[in-house]
Amino acid sequence: MTIGTEEELDQLKAIGRIVARVLQDMGAALEPGMTTRDLDLIGRQGLEARGARSAPELTYGFPGATCISVNNEIAHGIPGDRRIAAGDLVNIDVSAERNGFFADTGASFTVPPTTSAQRRLCRTTRKALDRAVAAVRAGAPLNRIGKAVERVARQQGYTIIRNLQSHGVGGGLHEAPEYIPSYYDPADRRVLRDGQVITIEPFLSTGAEWAEETGDGWTLATPPHYMTAQYEHSLVITRRGAIVLTVA
Numbered sequence: 001m002t003i004g005t006e007e008e009l010d011q012l013k014a015i016g017r018i019v020a021r022v023l024q025d026m027g028a029a030l031e032p033g034m035t036t037r038d039l040d041l042i043g044r045q046g047l048e049a050r051g052a053r054s055a056p057e058l059t060y061g062f063p064g065a066t067c068i069s070v071n072n073e074i075a076h077g078i079p080g081d082r083r084i085a086a087g088d089l090v091n092i093d094v095s096a097e098r099n100g101f102f103a104d105t106g107a108s109f110t111v112p113p114t115t116s117a118q119r120r121l122c123r124t125t126r127k128a129l130d131r132a133v134a135a136v137r138a139g140a141p142l143n144r145i146g147k148a149v150e151r152v153a154r155q156q157g158y159t160i161i162r163n164l165q166s167h168g169v170g171g172g173l174h175e176a177p178e179y180i181p182s183y184y185d186p187a188d189r190r191v192l193r194d195g196q197v198i199t200i201e202p203f204l205s206t207g208a209e210w211a212e213e214t215g216d217g218w219t220l221a222t223p224p225h226y227m228t229a230q231y232e233h234s235l236v237i238t239r240r241g242a243i244v245l246t247v248a
Contacts, residue, residue: 001170001197016103016234016245022046023094024248027109032086036068040079047096055095055102055173067093074211074228075220086111089118091230095173102173104199105246106232125204125229128152138194138239147184149202161203161211169234170197192237201232
Protein backbone atom coordinates (compact mmCIF):
# COMPACT_ATOMS: atom_id res chain seq x y z
CA MET A 1 0.00 0.00 0.00
CA THR A 2 1.09 3.56 -0.64
CA ILE A 3 -0.82 6.09 1.41
CA GLY A 4 -1.85 9.51 0.15
CA THR A 5 -3.96 11.08 2.90
CA GLU A 6 -3.77 11.87 6.59
CA GLU A 7 -6.94 9.84 7.11
CA GLU A 8 -5.20 6.73 5.77
CA LEU A 9 -2.24 7.38 8.05
CA ASP A 10 -4.56 7.79 11.03
CA GLN A 11 -6.30 4.49 10.23
CA LEU A 12 -2.95 2.70 9.96
CA LYS A 13 -1.76 4.20 13.24
CA ALA A 14 -4.96 3.00 14.90
CA ILE A 15 -4.61 -0.64 13.80
CA GLY A 16 -0.86 -0.44 14.51
CA ARG A 17 -1.55 0.57 18.12
CA ILE A 18 -4.07 -2.24 18.47
CA VAL A 19 -1.72 -5.03 17.39
CA ALA A 20 1.11 -3.53 19.47
CA ARG A 21 -1.03 -3.47 22.60
CA VAL A 22 -2.33 -6.99 22.05
CA LEU A 23 1.24 -8.23 21.58
CA GLN A 24 2.25 -6.41 24.77
CA ASP A 25 -0.64 -7.98 26.70
CA MET A 26 0.15 -11.47 25.43
CA GLY A 27 3.81 -11.14 26.35
CA ALA A 28 2.91 -9.96 29.86
CA ALA A 29 0.55 -12.93 30.34
CA LEU A 30 3.08 -15.54 29.23
CA GLU A 31 3.85 -18.03 32.00
CA PRO A 32 4.82 -21.68 32.43
CA GLY A 33 1.93 -24.15 32.37
CA MET A 34 -0.38 -22.21 30.08
CA THR A 35 -1.10 -23.65 26.64
CA THR A 36 -0.47 -21.77 23.45
CA ARG A 37 -4.26 -21.91 22.95
CA ASP A 38 -4.70 -20.09 26.28
CA LEU A 39 -2.28 -17.43 25.10
CA ASP A 40 -4.02 -17.12 21.73
CA LEU A 41 -7.36 -16.59 23.46
CA ILE A 42 -5.89 -13.55 25.20
CA GLY A 43 -4.90 -12.25 21.78
CA ARG A 44 -8.29 -12.95 20.25
CA GLN A 45 -10.15 -11.24 23.07
CA GLY A 46 -7.81 -8.26 22.88
CA LEU A 47 -8.41 -7.83 19.16
CA GLU A 48 -12.17 -8.25 19.42
CA ALA A 49 -12.41 -5.78 22.30
CA ARG A 50 -10.74 -3.17 20.09
CA GLY A 51 -12.89 -3.84 17.03
CA ALA A 52 -10.19 -5.66 15.05
CA ARG A 53 -10.09 -9.02 13.29
CA SER A 54 -7.24 -11.51 13.08
CA ALA A 55 -5.50 -10.99 9.74
CA PRO A 56 -4.14 -14.53 9.23
CA GLU A 57 -7.53 -15.99 10.09
CA LEU A 58 -9.32 -13.54 7.80
CA THR A 59 -6.86 -13.77 4.91
CA TYR A 60 -5.69 -17.37 4.93
CA GLY A 61 -8.05 -19.31 7.20
CA PHE A 62 -5.25 -19.76 9.75
CA PRO A 63 -6.41 -21.94 12.69
CA GLY A 64 -5.86 -19.31 15.37
CA ALA A 65 -6.10 -15.59 16.01
CA THR A 66 -2.32 -15.19 16.39
CA CYS A 67 0.79 -17.18 15.50
CA ILE A 68 2.65 -18.65 18.49
CA SER A 69 5.92 -20.48 17.86
CA VAL A 70 7.93 -22.16 20.61
CA ASN A 71 11.70 -22.77 20.61
CA ASN A 72 12.79 -24.10 17.19
CA GLU A 73 9.29 -23.40 15.83
CA ILE A 74 10.08 -19.93 14.59
CA ALA A 75 7.03 -18.75 12.61
CA HIS A 76 3.35 -19.47 11.91
CA GLY A 77 2.97 -21.79 14.91
CA ILE A 78 -0.61 -22.99 15.42
CA PRO A 79 -2.07 -22.35 18.90
CA GLY A 80 -3.00 -25.61 20.57
CA ASP A 81 -2.44 -27.91 23.53
CA ARG A 82 1.32 -27.38 23.83
CA ARG A 83 2.17 -26.11 27.30
CA ILE A 84 4.66 -23.31 27.75
CA ALA A 85 7.59 -24.40 29.91
CA ALA A 86 10.14 -22.50 31.97
CA GLY A 87 13.11 -21.62 29.79
CA ASP A 88 11.15 -21.58 26.52
CA LEU A 89 11.75 -19.02 23.79
CA VAL A 90 8.33 -18.00 22.43
CA ASN A 91 7.64 -15.96 19.31
CA ILE A 92 4.27 -14.21 19.12
CA ASP A 93 3.07 -12.66 15.86
CA VAL A 94 -0.02 -10.44 15.92
CA SER A 95 -1.54 -9.08 12.72
CA ALA A 96 -5.02 -7.67 12.35
CA GLU A 97 -7.50 -5.72 10.23
CA ARG A 98 -9.75 -2.82 11.19
CA ASN A 99 -11.78 -0.69 8.80
CA GLY A 100 -9.97 -2.25 5.84
CA PHE A 101 -6.47 -1.41 7.12
CA PHE A 102 -3.89 -3.99 8.25
CA ALA A 103 -0.85 -3.94 10.55
CA ASP A 104 1.58 -6.68 11.52
CA THR A 105 3.92 -6.97 14.50
CA GLY A 106 5.80 -9.62 16.43
CA ALA A 107 8.37 -10.28 19.12
CA SER A 108 10.25 -13.06 20.85
CA PHE A 109 9.81 -13.58 24.59
CA THR A 110 11.83 -15.65 27.04
CA VAL A 111 10.10 -17.55 29.84
CA PRO A 112 12.18 -17.40 33.06
CA PRO A 113 14.62 -18.70 33.94
CA THR A 114 16.28 -17.21 30.88
CA THR A 115 19.82 -17.84 29.70
CA SER A 116 22.43 -15.30 28.72
CA ALA A 117 22.42 -16.82 25.22
CA GLN A 118 18.67 -16.19 24.87
CA ARG A 119 18.97 -12.64 26.16
CA ARG A 120 21.87 -11.84 23.84
CA LEU A 121 20.07 -13.24 20.79
CA CYS A 122 16.89 -11.31 21.54
CA ARG A 123 18.80 -8.11 22.28
CA THR A 124 20.75 -8.37 19.02
CA THR A 125 17.67 -9.13 16.93
CA ARG A 126 15.89 -6.12 18.39
CA LYS A 127 18.96 -4.03 17.59
CA ALA A 128 18.95 -5.29 13.99
CA LEU A 129 15.31 -4.23 13.63
CA ASP A 130 16.02 -0.79 15.09
CA ARG A 131 19.02 -0.26 12.81
CA ALA A 132 17.00 -1.26 9.75
CA VAL A 133 14.14 1.07 10.67
CA ALA A 134 16.60 3.93 11.17
CA ALA A 135 18.15 3.28 7.74
CA VAL A 136 15.03 3.72 5.62
CA ARG A 137 13.65 6.81 3.91
CA ALA A 138 11.96 7.60 0.62
CA GLY A 139 14.40 7.44 -2.27
CA ALA A 140 16.82 5.08 -0.50
CA PRO A 141 17.64 1.64 -1.89
CA LEU A 142 15.33 -1.03 -0.53
CA ASN A 143 18.33 -3.30 0.03
CA ARG A 144 19.48 -0.89 2.72
CA ILE A 145 17.14 -2.83 5.03
CA GLY A 146 18.96 -6.11 4.53
CA LYS A 147 22.33 -4.38 4.68
CA ALA A 148 21.56 -2.95 8.13
CA VAL A 149 20.29 -6.27 9.46
CA GLU A 150 23.18 -8.26 8.06
CA ARG A 151 25.77 -5.88 9.52
CA VAL A 152 24.37 -6.33 13.04
CA ALA A 153 24.01 -10.11 12.66
CA ARG A 154 27.54 -10.60 11.36
CA GLN A 155 29.07 -8.40 14.04
CA GLN A 156 27.50 -10.58 16.75
CA GLY A 157 28.09 -13.94 15.05
CA TYR A 158 24.48 -14.74 14.09
CA THR A 159 22.99 -16.06 10.88
CA ILE A 160 19.85 -14.80 9.14
CA ILE A 161 16.89 -16.96 8.17
CA ARG A 162 16.96 -16.31 4.44
CA ASN A 163 13.58 -17.63 3.32
CA LEU A 164 11.50 -15.48 5.69
CA GLN A 165 11.20 -11.91 4.49
CA SER A 166 9.61 -8.58 5.22
CA HIS A 167 6.77 -7.43 2.95
CA GLY A 168 4.30 -4.74 2.01
CA VAL A 169 1.26 -4.30 4.23
CA GLY A 170 -1.59 -1.86 4.83
CA GLY A 171 -4.40 -2.65 2.42
CA GLY A 172 -3.85 -6.37 3.03
CA LEU A 173 -1.69 -8.60 5.18
CA HIS A 174 0.81 -9.28 2.40
CA GLU A 175 1.21 -6.82 -0.45
CA ALA A 176 3.87 -5.61 -2.85
CA PRO A 177 6.75 -5.47 -2.33
CA GLU A 178 6.26 -9.11 -1.31
CA TYR A 179 9.94 -9.96 -0.97
CA ILE A 180 12.15 -7.75 1.22
CA PRO A 181 15.15 -9.82 2.32
CA SER A 182 16.82 -9.36 5.69
CA TYR A 183 20.23 -9.83 4.10
CA TYR A 184 22.08 -7.59 1.66
CA ASP A 185 21.36 -8.29 -2.01
CA PRO A 186 23.48 -5.93 -4.16
CA ALA A 187 21.51 -6.93 -7.27
CA ASP A 188 18.25 -5.59 -5.81
CA ARG A 189 17.73 -2.19 -7.47
CA ARG A 190 14.35 -1.35 -5.95
CA VAL A 191 13.90 2.01 -4.25
CA LEU A 192 11.71 2.88 -1.27
CA ARG A 193 8.84 5.26 -2.10
CA ASP A 194 7.23 8.06 -0.13
CA GLY A 195 4.08 6.78 1.59
CA GLN A 196 4.95 3.10 1.08
CA VAL A 197 3.78 0.81 3.90
CA ILE A 198 5.99 -2.18 4.74
CA THR A 199 7.06 -4.46 7.54
CA ILE A 200 10.61 -5.04 8.71
CA GLU A 201 11.00 -8.38 10.50
CA PRO A 202 14.48 -9.87 10.82
CA PHE A 203 14.93 -13.46 12.01
CA LEU A 204 18.38 -13.98 13.57
CA SER A 205 19.63 -17.43 14.51
CA THR A 206 22.50 -19.12 16.29
CA GLY A 207 23.36 -21.00 13.08
CA ALA A 208 20.29 -21.81 11.00
CA GLU A 209 19.75 -20.15 7.61
CA TRP A 210 16.52 -21.80 6.45
CA ALA A 211 13.09 -22.39 7.95
CA GLU A 212 11.35 -25.61 6.94
CA GLU A 213 7.74 -26.74 7.12
CA THR A 214 6.96 -29.14 9.96
CA GLY A 215 4.13 -31.04 8.28
CA ASP A 216 1.07 -29.32 9.73
CA GLY A 217 0.82 -27.02 6.73
CA TRP A 218 1.68 -23.87 8.69
CA THR A 219 4.49 -24.07 11.25
CA LEU A 220 8.03 -23.24 10.14
CA ALA A 221 10.97 -24.50 12.17
CA THR A 222 14.72 -24.99 12.26
CA PRO A 223 16.63 -28.01 13.57
CA PRO A 224 16.14 -28.28 17.36
CA HIS A 225 19.67 -27.31 18.36
CA TYR A 226 19.35 -23.74 16.99
CA MET A 227 17.75 -20.73 18.63
CA THR A 228 16.06 -18.06 16.52
CA ALA A 229 14.47 -14.74 17.45
CA GLN A 230 12.29 -12.32 15.49
CA TYR A 231 11.01 -8.79 16.01
CA GLU A 232 8.69 -6.94 13.65
CA HIS A 233 7.26 -3.49 13.03
CA SER A 234 4.91 -2.12 10.40
CA LEU A 235 5.93 1.32 9.16
CA VAL A 236 5.33 4.06 6.61
CA ILE A 237 8.24 5.32 4.52
CA THR A 238 8.62 9.11 4.30
CA ARG A 239 11.28 11.50 3.00
CA ARG A 240 12.42 12.04 6.58
CA GLY A 241 12.52 8.37 7.54
CA ALA A 242 10.08 5.84 8.92
CA ILE A 243 6.84 6.36 10.84
CA VAL A 244 6.58 3.25 13.03
CA LEU A 245 2.93 2.21 13.27
CA THR A 246 3.14 -0.70 15.69
CA VAL A 247 3.80 1.11 18.96
CA ALA A 248 1.48 0.78 21.97
